[in-house]
Amino acid sequence: MLLNQEMLRKINVYEFLGSNQPFIKLFHGSCVSDLFICRAVLQLLFRFDKGSLPHPLSDYVTSSFGGTSVKVFEHISRIIARDGTFGPYDSTSVLYKRHHSSVEYNLENIEVPIGLVSGADDIFVDEKAMDKLRPKLKKIMFDIVVPGPFKHLGYFYEVKNNYQMVTEILHLLKDFSYRSNSLI
Numbered sequence: 001m002l003l004n005q006e007m008l009r010k011i012n013v014y015e016f017l018g019s020n021q022p023f024i025k026l027f028h029g030s031c032v033s034d035l036f037i038c039r040a041v042l043q044l045l046f047r048f049d050k051g052s053l054p055h056p057l058s059d060y061v062t063s064s065f066g067g068t069s070v071k072v073f074e075h076i077s078r079i080i081a082r083d084g085t086f087g088p089y090d091s092t093s094v095l096y097k098r099h100h101s102s103v104e105y106n107l108e109n110i111e112v113p114i115g116l117v118s119g120a121d122d123i124f125v126d127e128k129a130m131d132k133l134r135p136k137l138k139k140i141m142f143d144i145v146v147p148g149p150f151k152h153l154g155y156f157y158e159v160k161n162n163y164q165m166v167t168e169i170l171h172l173l174k175d176f177s178y179r180s181n182s183l184i
Helices: 005-010 021-033 035-046 057-063 070-079 091-097 127-136 159-183
Strands: 114-119 140-146
């Protein structure tokens, strides 16, 4: 199911699980009872380590760093395109340009501080892709490579590594805020 972000915004839906108790109950009940199936689907799609998911998937979804926002679900649904193949994700082209193809960005023009986070076992963002990206970015403030077994879906459900990511991101924001205020 491809989510229509513009439609969801018009009806003021930004969080699925935060205020939607029936959805929480449905998700919790279906996934907790079939944890084996949830793990199998995730393993087939993302080649993730079964040991990374010791708790019910519903626990991760309702308390994950990635949250349960429209953006997270749209990101997942856009990566897995309608025809079942993997593709690039870009919400800007959908929201403002009304088409589903990704826009190419000139990365050399990005002037804000950047924090890079990648996974050692990420099948979508591998080390070769990161090596191409780094020279194009002017203001890399931190560059974290999370050791395996950390897959792309780990940004969504892996609690143990999210602490490291959140801490670095908060430091980056605090530093950027301090620098911005001192320049005024």
